[in-house]
Amino acid sequence: MSQPKITPLSGFPEFLPADRIVEQHLLDVIQRTFELHGFVSVETRAVEPVERLVGKGGDADKEIYAVSRLAGRSDGAGPAAAADAGSDLGLHFDLTVPLARYVLENAGKLQFPLRRYQIQRSWRGERPQEGRYREFTQADIDIIDVDTLAPHFEAELPLILAGIFEQLPVGDFVVKVNNRLICEGFYRGIGIEDVATTLRIVDKLDKIGAAGVEAMLVESGLNAAQARQCLALAEIRSTDLGFVDAVRALGVTHPELDEGLAALAAVIREGMAHAPGRVEADLRIARGLDYYTGTVYETFLLGHPEFGAVCSGGRYDELASDGVRAYPGVGVSIGVTRLMGLIVSRGLATASRSTPAAVLVAVNDEASRPRSNAVAAALRARGVACEVAPAAAKFGKQIRYADRRGIPFVWFPARDAEAVDEVKDIRTGEQQPADERAWSPPAEDLHPTVIAAQRDGDST
């Protein structure tokens, strides 16, 4: 059978080694920060029963990839019959649905509150476009408890995000925070009954502008005063507690509004203490307010507003329930592939080299390859990544081999017992005697680094 033509699959991004090093840097920063905050790693299987996926996470039905055994399919029995145990399987489209199932399945063996992180791929069959993929990696944290979840966790998550984004080569950012209770209480306080519809319309503010939203609100049944009040609320934002007075100035009172303002103030207060300017109360944030029940988060990159949110999340009073106990949770999801798409397409950062190797050990001739191997083994034993030249070519060619990969050092083993080994920094040409049992590259050359291409020359 002739092979199909090899072409990339739209929506299934893959990276070359140098960009993969950038991605590994992102993942390292994220994982290290999650672990510093005491989150435990969980990985779930890629598949869930289709009936568990359908109808979750908004209008995701059409996005699910079904999975079935090819052998079963070609039996003519059809995909449904092909799956085992009568259960159709699909690839998960996020990490929240699998988490809910994992928590219920293992509730008796887990410690609550469960602080779990999960960095895995998900799949959605939707139309690919910039920043939107069919296969993508997300990095999630959630804190799940039994029956009740302490509100201070809602203040902790934005600090973790700020700690991560400060280390990523994506420029300035802001973690915008809102609370469903503020909108709900405010709307009810001015006599709006259909909160969900109002939220959906207000969510269009950035797309269609204030006039457009006002018109739609009126069309939905609000009077002009109500519509203007909704818009006034949505215009409020502050990185300090100023938002509270601004809301009060609108003259609306409602118990839920009070509760929401207190909760959001607690989140902003922690932000002011530990990540000043990075956490902003923004009362127009409405996405997800239809299924989140408290705080909601959306992180934006100030230099790339067109890219939309790169991290979203919120609190849900019932992440999962087994009918007896409820498991409330609060969580956020970082779109790693989304960030990589931005970094690669905008050239925001590059790796200092395309390999982990800091040293290429040259080979004088094939007969002396064991000596070069011994040098490499000694360097590796002290944590210095290296490779041995693939062929005993002329040194100029061996140096070019290192140069093409960005390997900074070439090691020249002595040709005889009289001579000593030497190591050359091929960027400066500087060459010096060296002992493989003692020499190490400068700390900044030990591992590949990621170099931000921004004006301020940030190197992380």
Added chain:
Amino acid sequence: MSQPKITPLSGFPEFLPADRIVEQHLLDVIQRTFELHGFVSVETRAVEPVERLVGKGGDADKEIYAVSRLAGRSDGAGPAAAADAGSDLGLHFDLTVPLARYVLENAGKLQFPLRRYQIQRSWRGERPQEGRYREFTQADIDIIDVDTLAPHFEAELPLILAGIFEQLPVGDFVVKVNNRLICEGFYRGIGIEDVATTLRIVDKLDKIGAAGVEAMLVESGLNAAQARQCLALAEIRSTDLGFVDAVRALGVTHPELDEGLAALAAVIREGMAHAPGRVEADLRIARGLDYYTGTVYETFLLGHPEFGAVCSGGRYDELASDGVRAYPGVGVSIGVTRLMGLIVSRGLATASRSTPAAVLVAVNDEASRPRSNAVAAALRARGVACEVAPAAAKFGKQIRYADRRGIPFVWFPARDAEAVDEVKDIRTGEQQPADERAWSPPAEDLHPTVIAAQRDGDST
């Protein structure tokens, strides 16, 4: 819609947090060793066109999971019509088929010889059993070159494997090596024409014994002398160069046999130098000899022979070809999920704690939570993973919270300006004054460790 009952899916293993820490340790050891040897990370998408998967990797046809959009399916158009661009997709069943495609797709942008590692999941629809899963993680390395591949790479791979398995809590191991040319040359030297069939029968030696193999060989058309010679060859093994003389003593000569013996001797010689006793020439290793074209590898755990090979690979003269250039390669694949199945089911190793956190910062009362948060932030800034107690409960309860997770230290912030903070090692009860800007746990408590349960008490 009522939720389906939550039960594990057979063949799709998931781990609890403590076992996941063991898996992370395995993956860290593997990745670190790969990188020390200068391998670059590549990840490929989970899906390939089905026509690229079918017929690859032996009799894998029946094992492929097809992927199709659920929305397309419920349109009644069938799975084939549902995939985009007329191309059916399937989940990859190994990491070699995607690598071959990736190399061809990016040949112009990659540096050869390409030393790549890839740690990812694969999927097979086959019947689950011990050590065999439907979703599993493999850790692969391959070295790919253009047109020709230097033989010294074949000697390097077993050393990398030995370096990894020496660090894993799985006891003694041996990397068995053979070379297809030895069998092929030897068989031809004694007049056997159907090399493939003979290899397939000899491969059953461990299962059906010498008498069974001899009978099958005769049944396949060999005479008794030929069959006995095949068995005599298969009995030869040595961790030094003794195997060469042993083969010579059988009195067979053939140019391919000479070539194979020289190649295998070169591999064993490197093993003797850098991993003595760990690399063994074993001339009964025949699995994969039908598609590998030179050296083949199979790694076994001496304490768990029933588990079969935990790592396999070999050399292929044509990993990929674009019709103009061929890409020969040599590679091995470590069965990470397989190793985890062994470790968990036999209790070979456990994590010292079930969370990355080394410290639980206690909370005196909710009003002073910001002070506890500040301690945690200071510890994290110096790389000490910690969490803050979820509730200002009695200290006994806060200590039990740490104890249940194996967190070794509890930090007590001072109650007033007169007092000082103290930190308690809850294993010994020892409590001492501490400053969060200076105190660190002992190095061995900084991160969770993996404790081997073997007799020799190896702790890695």
